[in-house]
Amino acid sequence: MFRFYIIVACLSQLLSAETASSKLTNIDYHENNIVSLTFDDGPSNVTTGIILDILKEEKVKATFFVLGLQAKNNPKLIERIHNDGHEIGNHTYDHKNLSLLSAQGIRQQIEKTQEILKKQHLSVNWFRPPYGAGARRARTVADEFNLKTILWTVDTKDWQKSNPSSVEKSVDQYVQNGSIVLMHDTKRVTMEALRNIIHHLKKSKYTFVTLSERQKIVSERLKAK
């Protein structure tokens, strides 16, 4: 079991490095530090609406990795996330650990969610496997749907915290230019921490970008090098 977690952790690091941070090293970022806030597991009819209110008030755009099941049950929230200018990514149908599924099982998880989102006329660019598990194999399947697989670089571990200041600290401590911050819009503690997280990042002159905006900026900056 322990070995399994090590492998998962290594793969996660590898993938996030490939898709995210390694591209950012050696890039001159004197101007405009960028950060991408990402919210997984929703939408929730308890907390997502309040998170959207805060993002709107603060004029911050984020990326929501939604579950197909939650999207099906909360179409109005999906519509609102989209209309508010946020990006929506695929986070499987019902949050299965993909390292335990066959390729066909993974395909079904992704496809079911794509179909639900397509019914709402959304174009989806990103896929994030639950727990970051089985990411390497999941990426091959996600490619079939033209979805880019991406993990994160800053894990707030909000799912195991009850104190908002502890969630805030994990961002303050680990954020850097180009960071992808993992949070959950299903967590009350995240809702409570979000405004301070944004205020601290604004104070440090960060610009908030969705993952697609981030990718554009990163590739432009790489070209300029």
Ligand SMILES: [Zn+2]
């Ligand atoms: Zn998740």
